[in-house]
Amino acid sequence: MKKLMLIAAVAGTIIATSCNNNTKNNDADNEMTAGEKLDQTLETLEENQDHAEAVLREELAKAEDRVNKAKADLDEAVRKGDKRAEEDARKALDEANTFWEKTKATARETGVKIEDGTNKAIDATKGAAESTGNALDRAYDKTIDATKEAADATGKAIDNAVEKTGEKANKVADDAEKKLNDLKNR
Known part of the structure; x- marks a missing residue:
């Protein structure tokens, strides 16, 4: 008895210790995926x-x-x-x-x-394992959102730069035309 x-x-x-999810080994070659850990457990x-x-x-x-x-x-x-x-x-x-x-x-x-x-x-x-999957999904969604925001900001910056370059080119062209007209009128 x-x-x-x-x-x-x-x-x-044994059952309680097999549920311990803390991995203290930082060696990337020995790390397990959540699925592998679940299977092993x-x-x-x-x-x-x-x-x-x-x-x-x-x-x-x-x-x-x-x-x-x-x-x-x-x-x-x-x-x-x-x-x-x-x-x-x-x-x-x-x-x-x-x-x-x-x-x-x-x-x-x-x-x-x-x-x-x-x-x-x-x-x-x-x-x-489900919580890990959900966390990965949320991280993926946040990464996608951040990438979209960065792309939008980059696009706006490029548009802004093109617009300012265009304005500057038009001003230079206008100044050159004005100087050319001044030279012709002399």
Whole structure:
């Protein structure tokens, strides 16, 4: 029973730590995309869940074996007619059955907790991936908006420069024509 509780605690810790999204490694070659991180987390969760279920099945099998052995001992004591051994075997069978029932109840409870924890971790991981996707979409939209604004400002600056250059060219042409007329009129 203590083993089951320890296993449940370890499984819970593994599930909780697998949801940690903090990456402290700044090496660009080792960085994962949100999708890769999600896939890895889901695989880890499945592996941990499978391991915990295997341990629970093993504990259940041990408890069942204990009951079967106690039944066999009782049958043997009855067959031999040994009242003292029969009494001890009945007591051992009762204890084995109690242990068996407690183990089944703990296994059911632990299995539900593992599955519930796994589902919560999967939902949290999917939520984090969705949030990352939404943040990327917002960043993309802002980049597009900023690019459009910069292009509009650049276009306006070019239009303004062309207009001023045109005005200056017209003024220079007007001045040149005026000087030419002045020279002709002299």
